[in-house]
Amino acid sequence: MARSRASAPRRTATTRERLAAASGLMLAAALVLVPAGAASAHDYLVSTDPAADSTVSTPIDQVDLTFNDAVLDFADSTRLQVTGPDGGSTHFETACATVANTEVSAPIALGEAGEYTVVWRIVSSDGHAVSDTYSFRYEPADGTTAAEGSSSGPDCGEAAEAPSDSAPSTGPGSDSYLLIGTAVVIALVAAVTFGIIILRRPRDEDGEE
CATH class of the missing domain: 1.10.287 (Helix Hairpins)
Structure with a gap:
């Protein structure tokens, strides 16, 4: 009987040790x-400026994209294009996109009022290409000078295309x-x-x- 009483604390301690080991595993x-x-x-888009589906009422000179991780910057790997309300045939980006860690930017000069579409493509930090599009409206005050744009935009290598297999842009x-x-x-x-x-x-x- 004495042996049984003495061994009880040992059994309790051993059970606790086993439970602790299981929790640790x-x-x-x-x-x-x-x-x-x-x-x-894949990396994903955290924010944009101008924001998606927003309305811009004053002239802007740049589009900025912010991603959740550093964008890989290889030759001709990053694209940022802005096309206008004429069905996408006129480009309003004035230079190729630049990469600064998680930021991708391109200078723009907008034309007439209407809906503008941003098309982007990057190489994610995991080495995979990620692309997407979003739109915003431009409603400048009367008398604001409208840029003419160009039919092809600056020569930045192979043109970016609307995504067919891309990561979500918001998460x-x-x-x-x-x-x-x-x-x-x-x-x-x-x-x-x-x-x-x-x-x-x-x-x-x-x-x-």
């Missing part, structure tokens, strides 16, 4: 797997959420399985009866 797995899933997502891609969710589920299943195996081990392995 779950945390370690989550820390390893979740960042790996998140890192696979992480859905593929990143899927990978993160899968990693978390794997971590939880591994932790629970490990905990069950440990807790069901024969007590005599710890010198208990």
Whole structure:
């Protein structure tokens, strides 16, 4: 009887140690797997100036795009084009896009009032090309000088095209959420399985009866 009373605290302590070990495994797995899933997502557009679907009432001389991570800048890899309300046949960017860390910019000179479309393409920090478009309206005051624009814009290499397979412009891609969710589920299943195996081990392995 005395031996049984003496061994009780030991059994309690051992159970707690096993639960702590299972929790530690779950945390370690989550820390390893979740960042790996998140890192696979393409860069995405955080903000624009002018903003998407906004109305600009004063002349502006530049379009600015801000991304969530540093944009890779290779020769002819970045495009930023601004076309006007005539169906996109006239360009109003006056020079090629420039990259400064997470910022992509291009100078512009807008023409007549109407809807303008911004077409952009970058190389994401994961090495993949990402592209998208957005629009804003230009409603200048009467008498504001209108730029003529050009039929092709500045010569910046191969022209950017409207995206057919691009990352969302306002947040992480859905593929990143899927990978993160899968990693978390794997971590939880591994932790629970490990905990069950440990807790069901024969007590005599710890010198208990």
